[in-house]
């Protein structure tokens with residue numbers, strides 16, 4: 001059994017295997033594995049709709065008992081440490097726990113042998129299951145990664161989605177540029193920032209938008225949501241610059257008419273709903289990776 005903490009822990013071959021497996025589940029080419037003797041717990045210490053629901057549905061499709069731990073009604077509320085909570089679950093023969101926490105690298109201070117951790121997002125650090133579903137969506141559309149041109153635009157500073165994606169995309173052969181307002185830039189030496197998008201947009205195969213992570217902003221930008229779309233977001237005008245076979249992605253939840261214009265949501269290029277569906281099948285592959293014998 002394996003932990004699933006970051007895609008960086010996996011080889012390119014392992015990632016490609018997870019991608020192919022996800023698409024095979026989706027296309028009903030292989031049966032969804034049955035783990036009916038297993039119990040998997042879920043502990044979401046930050047809000048979620050997509051990730052939590054898709055993991056829960058994935059567990060259901062795999063005949064796994066989903067043990068939901070609600071922070072407010074658990075012993076965490078009485079001061080029990082995360083480590084002691086996990087020890088308790090391990091003693092109850094829970095095989096794995098899916099955790100979302102606002103604490104970056106919360107798993108580094110945890111010791112578990114029999115209980116495997118699936119990271120469903122740790123603060124502004126990593127969101128590996130989102131990264132896998134993003135890769136699945138790109139591969140489904142282009143059937144390759146080599147030399148695809150990717151633009152990630154938005155709140156890089158606070159985005160765990162961007163941080164999980166950039167390095168893995170580059171490792172898989174994609175060219176990744178980043179566009180962000182100065183107040184959302186992070187790791188200036190690590191990312192290939194572009195300063196202007198209008199003239200560059202036609203070169204990208206994939207444009208990935210990011211949510212303004214308002215809950216993580218320490219310095220509030222005045223009128224941010226009102227000014228964002230035209231200055232930094234995917235406006236109707238910018239959408240027109242995309243090439244014919246380009247795709248537009250957003251991990252969700254999105255702020256309508258902030259990161260993207262709501263009038264483009266039904267366009268064929270926009271793959272947000274496909275991302276959500278791919279999230280379900282990617283998470284089945286992740287659970288199989290964690291519980292299986294690989």
Ligand code: CP
Nearest residue numbers: 048049050051251252
């Ligand atoms: N993309 C994502 O993680 O969405 P949720 O916060 O709804 O899980």
